[in-house]
Amino acid sequence: MSTTEYIIGSGEPPLVTGNHTFASVTEHICGIPEGKQPTWWYLAFGGALSLLMVLAGSIGYLIWEGTGIWGLNNPVGWGWAIINFVWWVGIGHAGTLISAILFLLRQRWRTSINRFAEAMTLFAVMCALIFPAIHVGRIWVVYWMFPLPNQMSMWPNFRSPLLWDVFAVSTYFTASLLFWFTGLIPDLATFRDRARTKIKRLIFGFLALGWRGGNRQWRHYELAYLLLAGISTPLVLSVHSVVSTDFAISIIPGWHTTIFPPYFVAGAIFSGFAMVVTLSIIARKLYHLEDFITLNHLEKMNKIMLLTGMMVGYAYSMEFFIAWYSGNIYEQFAFINRATGPYAWAYWIMISCNVLVPQLFWFKNLRRSIPVMFIASILINVGMWFERFVIVVSSLANDFLPSSWDYYSPTIWDILTFIGSFGLFFTLFLLFIRFLPIIAMAEVKGVMPQAKVEHTEVAHE
Amino acid sequence: MNNAIVKKTQAVLAEFDSPTALLKTAETLRDAGYKKFDCHSPFAIHGMDRAMGLKRSPLGWMVGLAAVVGTSSALALQWWTSTIDYPLVISGKPFFSFQAYVPVTFALGVLLSAATALIGMLALNGLPRFHHPVFYSDRFSRASDDGFFVSVESDDKMFNVEQTRTLLQQCGGKNIEILEGE
Numbered sequence: 001m002s003t004t005e006y007i008i009g010s011g012e013p014p015l016v017t018g019n020h021t022f023a024s025v026t027e028h029i030c031g032i033p034e035g036k037q038p039t040w041w042y043l044a045f046g047g048a049l050s051l052l053m054v055l056a057g058s059i060g061y062l063i064w065e066g067t068g069i070w071g072l073n074n075p076v077g078w079g080w081a082i083i084n085f086v087w088w089v090g091i092g093h094a095g096t097l098i099s100a101i102l103f104l105l106r107q108r109w110r111t112s113i114n115r116f117a118e119a120m121t122l123f124a125v126m127c128a129l130i131f132p133a134i135h136v137g138r139i140w141v142v143y144w145m146f147p148l149p150n151q152m153s154m155w156p157n158f159r160s161p162l163l164w165d166v167f168a169v170s171t172y173f174t175a176s177l178l179f180w181f182t183g184l185i186p187d188l189a190t191f192r193d194r195a196r197t198k199i200k201r202l203i204f205g206f207l208a209l210g211w212r213g214g215n216r217q218w219r220h221y222e223l224a225y226l227l228l229a230g231i232s233t234p235l236v237l238s239v240h241s242v243v244s245t246d247f248a249i250s251i252i253p254g255w256h257t258t259i260f261p262p263y264f265v266a267g268a269i270f271s272g273f274a275m276v277v278t279l280s281i282i283a284r285k286l287y288h289l290e291d292f293i294t295l296n297h298l299e300k301m302n303k304i305m306l307l308t309g310m311m312v313g314y315a316y317s318m319e320f321f322i323a324w325y326s327g328n329i330y331e332q333f334a335f336i337n338r339a340t341g342p343y344a345w346a347y348w349i350m351i352s353c354n355v356l357v358p359q360l361f362w363f364k365n366l367r368r369s370i371p372v373m374f375i376a377s378i379l380i381n382v383g384m385w386f387e388r389f390v391i392v393v394s395s396l397a398n399d400f401l402p403s404s405w406d407y408y409s410p411t412i413w414d415i416l417t418f419i420g421s422f423g424l425f426f427t428l429f430l431l432f433i434r435f436l437p438i439i440a441m442a443e444v445k446g447v448m449p450q451a452k453v454e455h456t457e458v459a460h461e
Numbered sequence: 462m463n464n465a466i467v468k469k470t471q472a473v474l475a476e477f478d479s480p481t482a483l484l485k486t487a488e489t490l491r492d493a494g495y496k497k498f499d500c501h502s503p504f505a506i507h508g509m510d511r512a513m514g515l516k517r518s519p520l521g522w523m524v525g526l527a528a529v530v531g532t533s534s535a536l537a538l539q540w541w542t543s544t545i546d547y548p549l550v551i552s553g554k555p556f557f558s559f560q561a562y563v564p565v566t567f568a569l570g571v572l573l574s575a576a577t578a579l580i581g582m583l584a585l586n587g588l589p590r591f592h593h594p595v596f597y598s599d600r601f602s603r604a605s606d607d608g609f610f611v612s613v614e615s616d617d618k619m620f621n622v623e624q625t626r627t628l629l630q631q632c633g634g635k636n637i638e639i640l641e642g643e
Contacts, residue, residue, distance in 0.1 A: 022503060022607030147538060155542035159551050164564035171568040175575040182579050186605065190503070193602035209589035212596075213604045214499035214612070215487075215509045217586045222505050223518040224582035231524075231574050234567075242564050445607075446504035453508055454481045 015109055015447050018291035022445050029187075029439050030194055032287050037434060040286065045430045051423025058417040059134055067137050069413045076396045076408040081135040083388040084418050086243055087271070088128035088425075089169060090264070090384065092176070093236055094272025095121025099179060100232035103225075109300060111443040112292045115187075116283065117276045118180045119438075123428040124275070125173045127421040132165065134417075161245040168242035172235055179228045185211050185221070186442035240268040247391065254334035254395035257322065263315035270308035270354070271384035273301050274377040279429070281374050283438065292439050295368050302367045305380065309358030312387075316355065334395055342407055343394040346386050353383020468641040471594035472614045473625050474601065475634030480506045483609040486632040487512040490613070493628065497617035501595070501604040523581040524574050531573030535566045594640045612640075 016025070062069060072079050095117035102110040136142055145166045147156055156163050189211035192204035211217065241261035248260040277298060284293040323335040338347045357379045360366045367373070393408050432438070445451055477483045480502060487500050491514040500509060510517070536559075543549070544556040554561070583589070595601050595612050604610050611634065613625050626637055 026503075026606045147542065153547065155547045157549070157551060158539045158543060158565055159554065159558060159561040161564075164568075167565045167568040171572045175571055178575045178579045182582070186503070190605040193605045205591065206589075209583065210591045210593065211588065211605075212499070212593060213501045213503060215502070215506065215513055216499050216515070217588075218502075218505040219510050219515055220518045220520055220582045220585040223520045224578045227521065227524050227578045228575060231571055231578065235571060238564070238567060245564075442504045451480055451504060451506070453484050453506060 017294055029437050029441050033435050048423050048426035051420055052427050054416050055420025055423050058413055058420050063139055071410040071414055073406050075399055075404050078392055080410050080414040081131045083392050085128050085131035086388045087385050088124045090268035090271045091275045092121040092124040093268035094276050096232050096236045097269055100229040103229040108447045109297055111447050112297055115440040116438055119432045121176050123425050127425050161249045164242045168239050172239045175232055179232055187437040237265055240264040252395050253330040266308045266311035270312055271381050273305050274380035277301050277377040299367050302361045302373055306358050306361040313355040337398050338394045346390050350383050350386040350390055353379045470615045470639055471642045472612045472640045474598050474612045474638045474640055475629040476636045477609040482633050484512045486611050489632050495617055495619050497614040499612050501610040503605055520581050524577050527577035528570050528574040532566050532570035535569035594642055597640045598638050
């Protein structure tokens with residue numbers, strides 16, 4: 001029997017290490033939710049739930065009392081709510097890039113991290129969606145944002161970027177959810193087939209929809225997956241572009257710039273990968289996923305952070321150049337003021353975290369060092385939060401007329417709402433690792449060497 | 462079998478060692494003229510569509526149609542509300558300033574296409590379907606773990622319990638089961 005030998009991604013290190021068989025992959029991934037959860041899970045879940053209560057309390061008080069409880073003033077009419085919204089939506093972008101763009105580019109290493117990253121996307125977008133919903137003041141008429149026929153015969157203003165945001169972000173959430181669920185179907189069937197209790201068999205049996213793993217199903221499934229990846233690819237670029245138009249379409253100095261859409265998209269992917277790295281370092285350590293999320297996976301993500309960090313740094317400098325080149329004194333002042341004015345501290349935190357920290361990843365040994373990348377990934381997300389702070393607050397606080405300037409400080413309610421949103425994020429994330437497959441088993445099996453069909457050239461007896 | 466329920470043969474199920482063996486069996490069944498058979502595996506196997514003699518899924522056309530319907534109805538909604546039902550001058554722009562309508566048009570096109578991709582895939586696969594002859598087998602649960610199975614349904618024109626079983630055996634099939642149901 002003469003068989004042509006295939007080496008997966010010849011020259012590339014293996015995508016799954018540790019001599020796994022198909023069965024051992026199933027055993028390892030299913031073992032996480034099937035087994036007893038470690039003590040730290042309960043501690044973390046308790047902490048996350050407490051923060052979720054903080055969020056619920058802060059929102060409850062906000063609805064009772066109104067947006068006056070926040071640190072907003074005149075002229076700073078947008079504060080932490082929009083900063084948090086942009087920050088959380090941005091984090092979501094890495095998940096979509098991993099699940100859609102890397103799929104279309106045939107980057108097979110994505111299979112180990114896509115489930116995880118897509119879940120992160122969903123939960124981050126949920127955290128993001130809270131802020132525009134609650135900041136409207138009269139939350140009981142929040143449905144006015146949607147084009148619903150009403151007794152006032154009024155329609156929303158489709159020329160407003162804020163309304164574009166409603167459609168862009170809610171579409172983003174829905175499309176990501178559909179994509180995530182599509183990817184989950186074969187793995188839910190695995191859970192169904194392994195279920196030992198009646199309740200699990202019912203729940204997973206229902207969710208798996210009767211999946212049989214036959215090729216007559218796979219052929220439609222594979223095309224659906226490809227189409228969803230294709231549909232989601234423009235979303236990676238469009239959602240944060242639309243978010244950036246919330247600023248760019250206004251005439252505030254420092255906001256009214258055409259560089260905003262690509263600059264926001266690069267920043268979103270930058271912060272999103274930082275969050276994926278933070279979470280996957282913790283998860284691979286605690287659940288022994290080193291064979292699936294290898295150092296090579298982490299290194300690749302660090303390279304993407306280096307690239308997008310440089311793009312963000314380029315945008316920072318180009319903003320200064322254009323401000324000077326435009327000859328517009330308000331624009332020039334806005335940028336000089338960012339770097340030297342009352343919010344200079346925030347500006348330099350942003351520059352240090354977003355431009356200087358990723359430079360570490362030029363060095364291979366630092367790029368492959370878990371402690372370095374863990375700290376760097378957290379600092380990058382700190383920096384990205386400050387980027388939005390600088391954009392929102394410094395532009396509004398010092399606008400055209402010096403007599404109307406004011407300094408903005410958050411109140412305890414701004415801070416508690418933001419911290420509380422981490423409660424929602426981590427509660428959902430911990431429930432996800434407790435009940436669902438955190439690695440896409442069917443996809444990982446498909447990139448293992450054993451999955452390759454050996455094509456025999458000569459028919460054998 | 463004295464009960465009123467008459468069990469009848471629904472399918473023959475055979476287990477194989479590897480994706481390669483599964484693909485070879487699919488080619489053999491295809492060449493023998495079988496139509497109603499399926500190859501079950503824990504992951505999608507490249508080249509299986511051709512081995513089974515299946516054409517490309519029509520899902521792309523469905524999603525393409527959904528994209529057209531989604532974008533055009535979104536544009537129609539924005540046109541109608543802002544020029545007919547509630548014309549309002551904003552920033553001195555024309556009522557139908559289509560450039561401003563691009564983001565919502567795009568978003569709704571994406572929304573309808575994504576929903577169609579999932580729902581269309583389920584519809585083409587006949588899912589959700591919670592009963593199927595292959596689920597009568599105890600071994601079949603390995604198809605979502607590390608098992609490779611071929612099932613041949615009894616309403617195939619070529620189906621004959623003995624001949625089909627022999628053919629699957631010749632292809633290297635193990636643990637061959639005759640699945641019976643109501």
